Amino acid sequence: MMQHETDAPYLSEQRTMIRDLAREFTREQVTPLANKLDPEKGDMPRDLIEKMGELGFFGILIPEKFGGLGLGAFEYCLVAEELARGWMSVASIIARGNGFYRSVTGTDEERRAKIAAMAKGRYLGAAALSEPQTGSDLSSVSCRARREGDEWVITGNKYWCTFADGADFIRVLCRLDGPAQTSGEQRTVAINVEKPQGQLPAGVTGAPIPKIGYFGWKTWELRFEGVRVKADPLGSQDDGRGFQAAAASLEVARAHTAARSIGLAQAALDHASAYAKERIQFGEPISNFQAIRFKIATMATEIEAARQLMYRTCNEIDAGRPATILTSMVKYFASEMSERVTSEALQILGGAGYTTLHPVERYWRDARLTKIFEGTSEIQQRIISDRLLGKPMAAAGRRP
Numbered sequence: 001m002m003q004h005e006t007d008a009p010y011l012s013e014q015r016t017m018i019r020d021l022a023r024e025f026t027r028e029q030v031t032p033l034a035n036k037l038d039p040e041k042g043d044m045p046r047d048l049i050e051k052m053g054e055l056g057f058f059g060i061l062i063p064e065k066f067g068g069l070g071l072g073a074f075e076y077c078l079v080a081e082e083l084a085r086g087w088m089s090v091a092s093i094i095a096r097g098n099g100f101y102r103s104v105t106g107t108d109e110e111r112r113a114k115i116a117a118m119a120k121g122r123y124l125g126a127a128a129l130s131e132p133q134t135g136s137d138l139s140s141v142s143c144r145a146r147r148e149g150d151e152w153v154i155t156g157n158k159y160w161c162t163f164a165d166g167a168d169f170i171r172v173l174c175r176l177d178g179p180a181q182t183s184g185e186q187r188t189v190a191i192n193v194e195k196p197q198g199q200l201p202a203g204v205t206g207a208p209i210p211k212i213g214y215f216g217w218k219t220w221e222l223r224f225e226g227v228r229v230k231a232d233p234l235g236s237q238d239d240g241r242g243f244q245a246a247a248a249s250l251e252v253a254r255a256h257t258a259a260r261s262i263g264l265a266q267a268a269l270d271h272a273s274a275y276a277k278e279r280i281q282f283g284e285p286i287s288n289f290q291a292i293r294f295k296i297a298t299m300a301t302e303i304e305a306a307r308q309l310m311y312r313t314c315n316e317i318d319a320g321r322p323a324t325i326l327t328s329m330v331k332y333f334a335s336e337m338s339e340r341v342t343s344e345a346l347q348i349l350g351g352a353g354y355t356t357l358h359p360v361e362r363y364w365r366d367a368r369l370t371k372i373f374e375g376t377s378e379i380q381q382r383i384i385s386d387r388l389l390g391k392p393m394a395a396a397g398r399r400p
Contacts, residue, residue, distance in 0.1 A: 010074070010311045018075050022082035025055065030086030031359075037216065039356040043166075044090060044216045052090075053121025057083075058097030061252070066101065067116035072318035073252050077259035077310060084263025085270075088366040089216030091260045093124075096163060099253060100125035103171055105192045105232040125192075126167035128158035128222060136379050138173060138188075143224065145174035145189055147231070152191050154227040160373075164206065164220040169194045172224070193229050203227035213365030251323055253374050254331035258310045261338035261370040265303045268345035268363040269296065275349055275358075292348060299341045306334040325387045332380035335370035342367040 011019070033048060052058065060076045062068020069075075076098055083091035097118045103125065104114045117123035134141050143156025154174055164170055170193045195201040206222040273296055276287035286292050313330045316323040342364040346353035353360045371377045 010315065015075060015078060018071075019078045019082060021055065022057070022079040023085075025051075026082050026086040026090075030083060030090050034087035034090070034216070034362065035359060038087065038359075038362050041215045043218065044087070044093070048090070049093065049121050049124075052094065053119075056119070057094045058121040058124070059119025060094070061098040062101045062115060062119045066112060066119065068101070068119040072314070073255055074311070074314040074318055076252070077255050077314050080256050080259040081263040081266070081307075081310075084260040085267040087216055087362075088260050088264060088369075089214060091263060092214075093163070093217065095253070095256060096124035096126065096167065097121060099249060099256075100127075100171070102249075103190065103192065105234070107233055123168045124163070124166070126161055126163040126170045128161040128164070128170050128172045130160040131157055132159050132221070136376060141173050141175050141188060143172065143174045144177050145172075145191055146177035148228075150231050152189075152229045152231055154191060154193070154224045154229065156224055158220075158222040158224070160209070160219055161206075161222055162214075162219040163217050164200060164222060165198060165218060167195070168197060170201065170204075170222075191229055192232070193227060201227060213362070214369055250375065251317055251327045254327040254380075255310060255313050255317060257370055257374045258306065258313070258330040258334035261334040261367060262303060262306050262310060264363045264367045264370070265299070265306070265334075265338040265341040268342040268360050268367075269299050269303060271358065271360055271363075272296065272299075272345035272348040275352070279349075286348070295344050295348060299344055302337045302341060306330070306337050309333060325384055328375070328380040328383040328387075331374060332377050332384070335367070336377060338367040338370055339364075 029048065029051060033044065036042075037044065056069050057079055059066075059068030060071050060079060061073070062070070064070035076094075080091045080094065083094070101115050101118055104111050104118065106114060114123050118125075128143075129138055129141075131141055131143060141156075143154065143158060145152045145154050147153075152174075154172060156174070158172065161170065172191050172193055174189050174191060176187050176189055193201045193204075200206055200220075200222070203225050204222055204227060205225070206220045208218040209221055211219055273287070276292050276296070277285050279286045287296075309326075309330045313323055313326040316326055342360065345360045346364050349358055349360055352358055355361070375383075
């Protein structure tokens with residue numbers, strides 16, 4: 001990958017070292033595994049997770065006092081971009097620590113022990129937010145939780161729960177049973193369901209969803225049948241605002257998705273560029289043909305534009321300034337860019353690109369998903385336009 005002079009204002013020596021560490025790890029560990037396992041729809045091995053934990057990748061955002069690195073969204077996204085160049089699922093799994101440490105429950109002593117393990121990749125979470133009939137509008141979840149003494153009892157269906165089997169706990173967004181409150185958002189609660197690694201929780205049944213990509217781990221449909229969970233002794237689950245808690249974490253999550261999108265696009269560009277120099281047609285490399293050269297020029301420009309927007313967005317997040325519109329912009333722009341760029345890379349490879357003999361088809365399949373999860377492109381456009389124009393008057397009373 002070319003070096004970017006425009007990175008200079010953002011990339012300190014420490015950040016460059018972190019990026020290069022992740023780049024080397026991806027080249028030596030992640031990409032070979034992805035090339036072998038993705039065509040087989042295989043899961044990433046546990047020893048890979050352990051190696052990532054040793055490098056601190058699960059604790060980038062976790063404060064030092066809990067055993068993490070105490071860094072920011074910028075470093076988190078630098079690492080995610082590099083890991084996504086090998087396998088997007090590996091770039092995603094680091095969120096199971098970095099994105100979950102604030103939601104760890106228990107006594108103060110228990111929380112400290114769990115978060116310290118999380119920073120090492122030894123205690124990871126999964127999120128059960130969506131449902132078969134609920135996606136973007138999480139305030140309308142129907143999975144129910146009722147309080148019985150010092151326990152929650154959970155009943156209902158969940159969908160799109162990635163890593164439900166491999167995680168140490170599943171954070172379940174539920175609707176509270178009981179008297180209606182002021183809004184759907186304030187009638188939700190997020191409950192951690194602890195479980196052994198490699199199993200679903202007791203009282204939960206489910207099956208992997210047949211996906212077209214995002215291999216490396218399984219994504220589940222789950223059924224909770226009266227699952228009993230001891231309530232958090234600190235009461236962090238009891239305020240009935242599970243939706244707001246889920247929404248509050250989206251700024252970093254959307255920047256993380258942008259980083260993954262950029263990593264996929266960069267990997268596709270690198271592979272297509274190398275292939276174009278080697279592929280001979282009409283007596284010369286296809287990299288000599290203007291049509292190919294212009295494709296590559298456009299691809300590189302769009303990747304760099306997305307990367308610089310990501311850098312600015314992460315800078316704002318880490319400075320503690322409001323970044324909602326920027327995170328929606330970068331998530332929208334980078335994911336749309338990634339699908340275009342990976343598709344163009346596949347086109348450059350021609351028929352070879354439509355085989356599993358080259359990783360470009362993997363980048364293309366995974367890039368398509370980035371336009372859907374963490375808020376669809378259409379949701380991001382709605383957020384951006386509402387911030388710029390205000391909400392449409394006719395819909396002001398019913399839109400969140």
